[in-house]
Amino acid sequence: MCRTFRVVHSARLLFCIVLASAGCSTSAPTSPPTPNDGKLKILATTGMVADAARQIGGDLVEVTALMGPGVDPHLYQPTARDQVRLKSAQLILYNGLHLEGKMADLFESLSHQKRVVAVTRDIPENRLLAWSDSAGMHDPHVWFDVQLWEIVAQTIARAYAESDPQHASEYESRAAKYVSELQSLDRECRTLAEQLPAEQRVLITSHDAFHYFGRAYGFEVVGIQGISTDSEAGLKAITDAIDLIRNRKIRAIFPETSVPRAAIERVATNSHAKLGIELYSDSLGAPDSPAGTYVGMIRTNMQNIVEALRP
Ligand SMILES: [Zn+2]
Secondary structure, three states: OOHHHHHHHHHHHHHHHHHHHOOOOOOOOOOOOOHHHHOEEEEEOOHHHHHHHHHHHHHHEEEEEOOOOOOOOOOOOOOHHHHHHHHHOOEEEEOOOOOOOOOHHHHHHHOOOOEEEEOOOOOOHHHOOEOOOOOOOEOOOHHHOHHHHHHHHHHHHHHHHHHOHHHHHHHHHHHHHHHHHHHHHHHHHHHHHOOOOHHHOEEEEEEOOOHHHHHHHOOEEEEEEOOOOOOOOOHHHHHHHHHHHHHHOOOEEEOEOOOOOHHHHHHHHHHOOEEOOOEOOOOOOOOOOOOOOHHHHHHHHHHHHHHHHOO
């Protein structure tokens, strides 16, 4: 569009708005077209992504989360109702790195129709951990390193600015505020972790979701099931965990809200380790609970881990 036309067009639009607001009769629309009451319509997959999307978008966006509390993203298959929500969203935000393992083809096909963004896309490869079971793939559970989630926050702000350029500076300033909240959460997590002697910092959980957490906050991490939940815990993984608990005198091990408890309960029974409070691994807690936001989920996990492992 040439500049002259744009100026004339803008002046005409402004004239129509002035006429309309003055109550004059005109055949032009009374206000510029504003789809969805002006709010950017976002579909986010996990609760963690949806929460970051809300924090950064504020009143400018309407965020729907596909997966509620306790839902396992590795195995999630979209329902017919989800397909409608995915199609009607203006922007889709998903974790990526194969977390939503059953939805890759759907995202690929939707990406030809609208903006579909993996929120982990800007994390430098050298800060990603390998997926031990699959060559060339990376562990998707990046939200457990709060510093990596700061990068995710900036990616979401950029995706918003691309979709809604006129509010770019608002998204940027909301993201800056959120990042500063995350920085303080990260410091809080380090202070809590330091309450445990180094030899007590061993985190045994149902599945391998906590390697980023372990790297960030100095814990040795063992998951009884693999990185994805689509295979069951093997006998060797169970006996190795029992030996580790006995040899290292580990006080507690942890079930997760989005993973069946059978394997971890079996380890607890056979090792006499205490079963800690369920950790929030791949989903948030209920919306009105302390773990109903990303910040609350990380804080609740860390408090429960430190409390259970404390000598
Ligand atoms: Zn997982």
